[in-house]
Amino acid sequence: MAIQWFPGHMTSARKKAAETMEFIDVVIEVLDARLPEASHNPMIEELRLFRQRPCLKILNKADLADPAATQAWLNFYNKQPGVKAVALSCKKPGDAAKVTGLCQSLAPHRGTNLKPLRMMIMGIPNVGKSTLMNALLNKRVAKVGDEPAVTKNQQRIDLSDKACITDTPGMMWPKIKYDSDGFMLAASHAIGRNAVIDEEVATFLGDLLLKRYPALLAGRYKFAVEGMDGVDVIESVAKKRGYRMKGGDLDLEKAAITLLTDYRSGTLGRISLETPETRSEMLAAAQPAPAEAPEETPEADE
Structure with missing residues (x-):
């Protein structure tokens, strides 16, 4: 099942972000630490590289x-030019307090009264951008919710005389290229439930957990996982919890x-849905096999 989710306001959000990018110094891209590349919007990379802006990648929900x-x-990320990556939990004020200093290191020519540091928070829905904004200001200025696409309008706020920050709506991209990315995003609640079927997403998640974290599954639900697949996981959870419909x-x-x-x-437990290694394997498997050259037919003797 290919999952696509692109609410109408995201087109205008992308246009506004492109306009604002000209007047900022550092892009703060908030990613979900459990699926950093699947939660990376390629449009953000395109916009910031066009304006040649450095990027602080925050792997949020690292806890x-x-x-x-x-x-x-x-x-992986800290080897990339113009990029600094850090793992944080934006719900922790102490973690959020590090962000301005990290951005300052990427734009050392800014950060004075005459030239304040101008930052912009970007990312897909429900990765914690508004939580970060509120933590930076130590007050609730951005609406937070455990549903994607809560923030719908861009807002700029002064952190001090020497720094300001712009919060942007979560932006998806029009077409998710890889099915596994769609499932990971749906499992992590970055895609609205109206675009997915919970049982299919949970089946994907069950298969992945059986492969990488079987002990966590067994420990939580108290059933043996040997020989199971994702469908078996869901059925076993239902049996263990006594989830029955009318009729039994x-x-x-x-x-x-x-x-x-x-x-x-x-x-x-603490679970990551992808690693640089599994990401590389997925991308390699998704590449079409090279076409074989046609065999040469020997020419007949004249």
């Missing part, structure tokens, strides 16, 4: 992600939502 995978992603059939939708909620909240 929910696998620490080893997060470190691998930091190593298993309530698979309720079980799917339970699995997704336990992953999203961190109840299952």
Whole structure:
């Protein structure tokens, strides 16, 4: 199932972001630490490279992600020119307080009364941009919710006489190229539920957890995972929790939502859905096989 989700206001959000980019010094791109590349909007990269702006990549929700995978992603991003990456939890004021200084290091010529540091927060929906904005200001100025596309308008706020920040709406891109990215985004609640089928997303998540974190599944739900697939996981959750519909059939939708909620909240444990290695393997597998050259037919003797 290919998942696409692109609410109408995102077109105008992209246009406004492109206009604002001309007048900022550093792009703060907020990513979900559990799926950094799947939660990276290629349009943001396109806009900032066009304006030649450096980027602070914040791997948010790092407290929910696998620490080893997060470190691998930091190593991956910090090798890129004009990029600094850091793992944070934007809900922690102490973590958020580091952001301005990190941006200052990317634009050392700014940050005075005459030339204040101008930053812009960007990212896909529901990765924590508004939470970061509120933490930076130590007050609630941006609406926060556990639903994608809560912020719909751009806003600029002065942090001090020497720094200002612009918050932008979450922006998806029109076509998600890889199905697995769509499923990871849906599992992590970056895509609205109206665009997905919970059971299909939970089946994908179950398959991934069986492959990489079987012990966490077994520990949470108290069932043996050997020989299971994603569908079996959902059925077993329903049986263990006693989820039944009228007539006695298993309530698979309720079980799917339970699995997704336990992953999203961190109840299952610290889980990363991708690593640089698995990302590279996925991209290699998605490439079409090279066409074989046609065999030469020997010419007949004259």
